[in-house]
Amino acid sequence: MHELSIALEILDIVGKEAARHGAAVVRQVNLRVGDLSGVETESLAFSFDAVKSEKDLTRETVLAIERVPVKIRCAPCDGEFTGSGHMVICPICEGFDTELLQGDELEIEDIEID
Amino acid sequence: MTDKITLERKVLSRNDLLAASLRELFGGENVGVMNIVSSPGSGKTSLLEKTLGSLSETLSIGVIEGDIQTDNDARRIAATGVPVHQIQTGGACHLEAEMIRKALDNFNLNILDLLIIENVGNLVCPSAFDLGEGVRVSVISVTEGDDKPLKYPAMCRSSDVMVINKMDLLPHTDFDVDKVIYNAKSLNPEIRILKTSCRTGEGLDDWAVFIRDFVKRNKG
Numbered sequence: 001m002h003e004l005s006i007a008l009e010i011l012d013i014v015g016k017e018a019a020r021h022g023a024a025v026v027r028q029v030n031l032r033v034g035d036l037s038g039v040e041t042e043s044l045a046f047s048f049d050a051v052k053s054e055k056d057l058t059r060e061t062v063l064a065i066e067r068v069p070v071k072i073r074c075a076p077c078d079g080e081f082t083g084s085g086h087m088v089i090c091p092i093c094e095g096f097d098t099e100l101l102q103g104d105e106l107e108i109e110d111i112e113i114d
Numbered sequence: 115m116t117d118k119i120t121l122e123r124k125v126l127s128r129n130d131l132l133a134a135s136l137r138e139l140f141g142g143e144n145v146g147v148m149n150i151v152s153s154p155g156s157g158k159t160s161l162l163e164k165t166l167g168s169l170s171e172t173l174s175i176g177v178i179e180g181d182i183q184t185d186n187d188a189r190r191i192a193a194t195g196v197p198v199h200q201i202q203t204g205g206a207c208h209l210e211a212e213m214i215r216k217a218l219d220n221f222n223l224n225i226l227d228l229l230i231i232e233n234v235g236n237l238v239c240p241s242a243f244d245l246g247e248g249v250r251v252s253v254i255s256v257t258e259g260d261d262k263p264l265k266y267p268a269m270c271r272s273s274d275v276m277v278i279n280k281m282d283l284l285p286h287t288d289f290d291v292d293k294v295i296y297n298a299k300s301l302n303p304e305i306r307i308l309k310t311s312c313r314t315g316e317g318l319d320d321w322a323v324f325i326r327d328f329v330k331r332n333k334g
Contacts, residue, residue, distance in 0.1 A: 002127050002129060002242050002243070005127040005128050005129060006125055006127050008128070009125055009126060009128065010125055013121070013123060013125065017119060017121060021117070021119060023117075027116055031125075036267075036268075036271065038241065038242055038268040085267070086268075086271065086301050087300045087301060088300070088301065088302075088303065089299075089300045089303070096300070096303035098303065105124075106124065107121075107122060107124045107125060108121045108122075108123045108125060109121065109122060110118050110119055110120045110121055110122075111118070111119050111121060112116050112118050112119075113116065113117050113119060114115070114116055114117075
């Protein structure tokens, strides 16, 4: 829903980090997007491409998106499981006593600069 | 030569950043802020109409109403005697932190115990826009589907409370209350459930107690 705003924020973060390291160009941004993050990745990619040309630094930047599936830990079953869709109940015991281990990320893992 | 710089940096939208500063402001002023969301027609305004009158006898309350057009809802709230400001978005299907920031000019946060934000009727977009609230309440009515939480997982996950409203109409529908609760908890195990009817008064005491407890916890 607010993918354009997120794309702008990514450019802002990346621009500042690249400047800190004296980079001329940002080749790639590696982004992790969890399935629960609420971010529509195609829309984000589209928005990013639409705004990246505003600066020479990011004109050719590739936004590489790694999808992160839901992973939960169930205390009663003492195990870790991949969630189904957005559900965080245990697939084995169908209990609610679970802890979310991954799946709601929206973070820049790293950037590749020249 | 290409260098890889590790950041592991969370990305927050402009709205998230502004909402965080609003949250700080509300915290500093000790105002409890509630964001109420739902599909159009689930009964958000009615719930407020029925309970604000008595709550405002002991709590200082302000309401921000969000709609695309009209100030109908603000008029209904004004009739309860509680100060209210209507935001007419003109087209935006959700409220954003910036709109809330501007609307605060109409209130003296210093004297408020509770600020209620009634969002635009929409279960999709408001889920993505943090308004700096301390609690998010989503309302669903029994005339909707009991698979609603599954269809709108982001809203369910971001809500602290789900109010099941229009319980008086339950005999006329196929709505399965146990199923909707199960569906909601399968996405958000911590979600709290309330059942209400603005017609019969069912559950309105629990709703009022919930609000009072929230204000008390917020001040504590």
